[in-house]
Amino acid sequence: MIGNLACTFGRQTAAVAPRIIQMRRFLHGTHFRVSSSVEEALVDGRPIVALESTIITHGMPYPQNLSMAREVEEIVRTNGSVPATVGILNGRIHIGLNDEELQFLAKSKNLVKVSRRDLPYVLSQGLSGGTTVSGTMIVAHKAGIPVFVTGGIGGVHREGEKTMDVSADLTELGRTAVAVVSAGIKSILDIGRTLEYLETQGVCVAAFGESREFPAFFSRQSGFQAPCQVQNEEEAAKLIASTLALGLGSGVLIAVPCPKEEAASGQVIEDAIQEALSNARSKGITGKELTPFTLQKVNELTSGKSLDSNIALIQNNAKVGSRIAVALSKIQTATGKGNLPRREKVTALRPVVIGGINVDFIAKARNTTIQAGGQTNAGQVSQSFGGVGRNLADCLSRLGKTPLFISALGKDEHSESILRYCRHMDMAGVLQLAGHSTATYCAVITGSGELSLGLGDMDIHQQITEQHVSKFKESLCLAPLVCIDGNVPIATIQYVCEIAREHQIAVCYEPTDENKASKPFLSDSWRALTYVSPNLRELRAINRTLGHPVPAELPSRLEDVVRTAMTLTRPLLTQLHCVVVTLGMHGVLLCGRRVEGSFSLCPGTRKQNAAGELCATHYPAIPISREEIVNVSGAGDSLMAGIIAGLLSGYDTDTCVRMGLLSACLSLRSYEPISQEISTVSVNLEQVKARSWPEVKMWKMN
Numbered sequence: 001m002i003g004n005l006a007c008t009f010g011r012q013t014a015a016v017a018p019r020i021i022q023m024r025r026f027l028h029g030t031h032f033r034v035s036s037s038v039e040e041a042l043v044d045g046r047p048i049v050a051l052e053s054t055i056i057t058h059g060m061p062y063p064q065n066l067s068m069a070r071e072v073e074e075i076v077r078t079n080g081s082v083p084a085t086v087g088i089l090n091g092r093i094h095i096g097l098n099d100e101e102l103q104f105l106a107k108s109k110n111l112v113k114v115s116r117r118d119l120p121y122v123l124s125q126g127l128s129g130g131t132t133v134s135g136t137m138i139v140a141h142k143a144g145i146p147v148f149v150t151g152g153i154g155g156v157h158r159e160g161e162k163t164m165d166v167s168a169d170l171t172e173l174g175r176t177a178v179a180v181v182s183a184g185i186k187s188i189l190d191i192g193r194t195l196e197y198l199e200t201q202g203v204c205v206a207a208f209g210e211s212r213e214f215p216a217f218f219s220r221q222s223g224f225q226a227p228c229q230v231q232n233e234e235e236a237a238k239l240i241a242s243t244l245a246l247g248l249g250s251g252v253l254i255a256v257p258c259p260k261e262e263a264a265s266g267q268v269i270e271d272a273i274q275e276a277l278s279n280a281r282s283k284g285i286t287g288k289e290l291t292p293f294t295l296q297k298v299n300e301l302t303s304g305k306s307l308d309s310n311i312a313l314i315q316n317n318a319k320v321g322s323r324i325a326v327a328l329s330k331i332q333t334a335t336g337k338g339n340l341p342r343r344e345k346v347t348a349l350r351p352v353v354i355g356g357i358n359v360d361f362i363a364k365a366r367n368t369t370i371q372a373g374g375q376t377n378a379g380q381v382s383q384s385f386g387g388v389g390r391n392l393a394d395c396l397s398r399l400g401k402t403p404l405f406i407s408a409l410g411k412d413e414h415s416e417s418i419l420r421y422c423r424h425m426d427m428a429g430v431l432q433l434a435g436h437s438t439a440t441y442c443a444v445i446t447g448s449g450e451l452s453l454g455l456g457d458m459d460i461h462q463q464i465t466e467q468h469v470s471k472f473k474e475s476l477c478l479a480p481l482v483c484i485d486g487n488v489p490i491a492t493i494q495y496v497c498e499i500a501r502e503h504q505i506a507v508c509y510e511p512t513d514e515n516k517a518s519k520p521f522l523s524d525s526w527r528a529l530t531y532v533s534p535n536l537r538e539l540r541a542i543n544r545t546l547g548h549p550v551p552a553e554l555p556s557r558l559e560d561v562v563r564t565a566m567t568l569t570r571p572l573l574t575q576l577h578c579v580v581v582t583l584g585m586h587g588v589l590l591c592g593r594r595v596e597g598s599f600s601l602c603p604g605t606r607k608q609n610a611a612g613e614l615c616a617t618h619y620p621a622i623p624i625s626r627e628e629i630v631n632v633s634g635a636g637d638s639l640m641a642g643i644i645a646g647l648l649s650g651y652d653t654d655t656c657v658r659m660g661l662l663s664a665c666l667s668l669r670s671y672e673p674i675s676q677e678i679s680t681v682s683v684n685l686e687q688v689k690a691r692s693w694p695e696v697k698m699w700k701m702n
Helices: 004-009 018-027 036-044 054-059 064-078 099-107 116-124 133-143 168-175 191-200 233-246 266-283 287-301 305-335 388-398 413-421 459-463 466-470 473-478 490-503 524-528 536-545 558-569 606-611 635-648 653-668 685-690
Strands: 032-034 048-051 082-089 092-095 112-114 129-131 147-149 179-182 204-208 228-230 252-255 352-354 358-365 379-386 404-410 426-433 439-445 451-457 482-485 507-510 578-582 588-594 613-619 697-700
Touching: 032 036, 036 048, 036 082, 048 064, 048 133, 048 305, 054 064, 054 082, 054 099, 054 112, 054 129, 054 287, 064 082, 064 099, 064 305, 082 099, 082 133, 092 116, 092 133, 112 116, 116 133, 116 168, 129 133, 133 147, 133 168, 133 179, 147 305, 168 191, 179 233, 179 305, 191 204, 204 233, 228 233, 233 252, 233 305, 252 305, 266 287, 287 305, 352 388, 358 413, 379 388, 379 413, 388 404, 388 482, 388 507, 388 635, 404 413, 404 459, 404 466, 413 426, 426 459, 439 459, 466 473, 466 490, 473 490, 482 490, 490 507, 490 524, 507 635, 536 558, 536 578, 558 578, 558 588, 558 613, 578 635, 588 653, 613 653, 635 653, 653 685
Parallel strands: 032 092, 048 082, 048 147, 112 129, 147 179, 179 252, 204 228, 204 252, 352 404, 352 482, 358 439, 404 426, 482 507
Antiparallel strands: 082 092, 082 129, 358 379, 439 451, 578 588, 588 613, 613 697
């Protein structure tokens, strides 16, 4: 359900233009993930070109499909626009794909070809696939992207008057206000009847360039004339702008002929098409499987000439389409007209992370025990980048959530290396201060991966002040979730909690360590928190601050650990929705209220929560040998980021926790606190479903 998470958290944003809020809730709702480059272009009003992904998943063989996708995106950039390849990964529509996601679509088998009719099923089942012309048009229109580039559109199939086999691309052009730049209609189709059908749908069709001859995909000639003609990109942009301004609700088809030097002989292609169609009929191939089969067969029969022409025409379309998008953007900027939401410079609806960032020096001993007394212990020393807030923001970014990260750095050699390393994150909220040192932390770890000693120079974190954070108040007020760590000054935590209480924002507090865990609990600020994620020591420190009895010694046996954790979380659940107790090698314990037989991470109303039954659910960790453990410093942060990513995606509690456990397992094997292997491909719904998980146990706490 679009915007579900924002509605669940019940925020009121009446002070912001309703149409902008509606667009942002769509783009950051349960079913959508927008890349940072596309999001920034939408916010800034820069030209964007939507690109389909069926050509990657079903149109070309690997590796040509991957190299083609990369080249097309680069052509779009070179000609002044931002590429927004649309694809579906694990039940989420992605608007803008990174290279890893492109590779996933290019290499994977049995992906779904997703048109309008397929979208609900594919999303509900958590499947992956390539979007067709019609599927991509829907997404582009809702995202406010008016120009879409493809190879060739679908149409009326040959003998369509008997089979009624008409592509959904045509009806989509009749009801979705997006300009489609293509090489005309695939020559395997009935071009004449397709043009007639487009006329019936009220679609404006224009040939691009010197001739009104309607192109036929591989060939520049089809034997049919286009109803209209535009000579260049500026004329095409004016035509699109007029269509949008009239509010007709229909699209525009700009038909760009294949470059002369690459165009295949029309008769050679036609002969190959007839043979391929005959072959398809003999094999009983029909429907949406017909086009990819025929194109592959034509490629074989023409010894690859059709594939070369295919790639050349797509690249040419990308160049033309990008330039049209630039020209259209200039018109819209000058006139302020069009039926798209006005793309003002506003903050996108996404999570916010506030916390520490530092350079980590990790010293890992070779032996399981470290000798004290001045001896030199054999081991390995490495440098990485950490800080609880940075770790959370890093992991969330790798999982496709790209939060705004608010923190502070010095202006020194460490800060420059941090900013280079964190290029994949939104660091717009990070303050750089001359005369201050970037935070540094040194961890001494045993050969088994346990933290033995930590030393830190963290004074810069005191500069994450209320005044600095208040500069991003709009982002806080519109965020679906705010994460804050224990490195942040108490006054800043109180400020964030006040905003959270006023705007009903969900806040997750990561205690950081035993000494910092109690900061929100020194006042009534903690009552505004939604989640807190302590380990057992931090949980004990919180209870001590609140004046509750605590054990002098903490147990190590799992049964005793669970019993102690339940005792210590019970007082917190009078106000908090959920306490996530991290248990290291034992996994994680979720403590909260079960309503109507189930526990949901999404907070309900206070009345619902009060009526629920207190329960604790234990999820064992993914088994990993001591030899495989490289670094434990970021595992807890990876766990929490994975849980939050699942929560923001609208997944059930089991899936959220298991996404966290997958992320933590990857980070335990990494020298970096947050594993670079964490991604939307390695941690997702499909990965959770594919793994066999240990038994989950639940206890009543009442």
